[in-house]
Amino acid sequence: MRTIKIRRMMILSAALLLGPILSAGCTRIHDKPAAEVLHLVLAGMAGSDGVSFEGASSLLLDGNPAPEASLFYGGTVSDHNKVSLHTFLPDGGTPQTAAGAGENKLKSSSAAAAAYYTRLEKKNGQWTLLQEDSTASPDNPLPALNPLRQLEELENLEIEVSEEAGAARGTRVLRIELSEPEAGRQLAAELEGQMKAIRPDTSGSEQKETGKEEEALQLLWEKKNNELQQKLKEVSVRTVYYLQVDTKRNLPKRLTCTRRVNDPANQGTTGGGAEEIYLTEVNFYGYR
Template sequence: MRKTNVKKKVLSTLLLGSAILCTSCGPLNNKPAAENLNLALAGMDGSDGVSFEGASSLLLNGKPAPEASLYYGGSVAEHNKVSLYTVLPDRGTPRTAARGEKVTLKSSPAGTPAYYSKLEKNNGEWTLLSEKGSAQGDNPLPALNPIRQLDELENLEKKVTEEAGTARGTRVLRIELSEAESKRQLAAELQHQMDAIRPEGSTINLKTADKGLESLQLVWEQKNNELQQKLKQVSVKTVYYLKVDKKRNLPKSLTSSRKVSRPGVQTVSGSTVEEIYLTQVNFYGYR
């Protein structure tokens, strides 16, 4: 009887010790998803450079808008300098849309303009050093800077979870922004685009202004007011998927899906007006 009690105590002690060891080791081997995100972002910050290729696409009520498709490549040098340029869609650029989205990024139509941009990060802000192939405010590449997108993820209001069933040696983090954050992000991007095309002399004196400039300014103000009104009516959902190399804690790919809908506005067929903007970029050649 005494031996049985001793065995039970030994067994209980072993089980308790095992539980304590698992508890202490668990966070090291199974870090919370948000912590894994921070490690991946730190890994990118610590690399000297990396190359990337990506694609973007727009769906309007489920139908692709070919004129909005864009394939691009680029590289990072000296931690904070990014070069981006458009590429042809036959260079192995990723075609699959956001994880879980049964959508394919369509090829750019023939005659798509060639763009080039070079940016540098100073004091936390990205500034445009040079660009080619576009009029002011027309170049889409600066907004597709994947390093800026990764930088932003750290401070956005979000929910981070880890996807199950990923390929061996990798993890996929699902990052969903709150609706308020999604709207703030969209509004900031659209306002930046509007500011880029604002006529020179935005603080013009209407009594002394050139008539042509005055007319352009009035048109810009009208369109900007319309934009602000539309932003109040939309519903926005933004989800990112970050694939990470477990061993090196480095991003392998970043995919995003932004769904914008206007519940009170319907098409002729009666369906809700909906836009889905998709981007995907693969990282390789870390230095």
């Protein structure tokens, strides 16, 4: 009997000693620094089999919405590296959970009627457009809105990560700001990619008139590209992401991005174009 009592006391003592240690370990998981939480979330997203998402994007020019640039979209991720995206109307009968604070402004847009569909697959570290199953038009905005690519980018950009106070229970909200040079490089890469997509193909011209037309288009493209490069040197760019994290599963719930582009040369001019604000938001649900 005495032996049993001694064993019980030893077990109880061990429990009393281990209890605070285990509790402290759980607390540390929730109290990890914001940058480490971001790394864990990105790793968790990469390991997820699939997820559905809905999003919205809009553009403000000097504080005024540009309806032609407003877009609602949705899609799915499957097999870790395949993404399907499609546009839809904000009032077409599908519940809209991704419009966020800009929902009322975006609903006034008639441009959302433009229909696009895109399928992407990651091959050799690059996201590849599957042309046979996609809207292959150069003005298709969906490839740039691939939420997996947006999250992956954060791993390699120059960023400062902090945490926002007042997050809902069971979540943390990370504030991720790009350095100003990095924000400029990111914008330049995106715009240069768009310019490359619409560059005229001047190879294989057989008819003289057709050749002249293509040459004129090439000259026009070069002019616009030079203007773009000059403008990129003049503007200042500030880009901030907010990532809402499900702390139970260490997976994203919502990702928003605000990019402010200011052109000091046009500051104060009539009709100005002094500031452009590009807003995107995507909500994730139905993890598999």
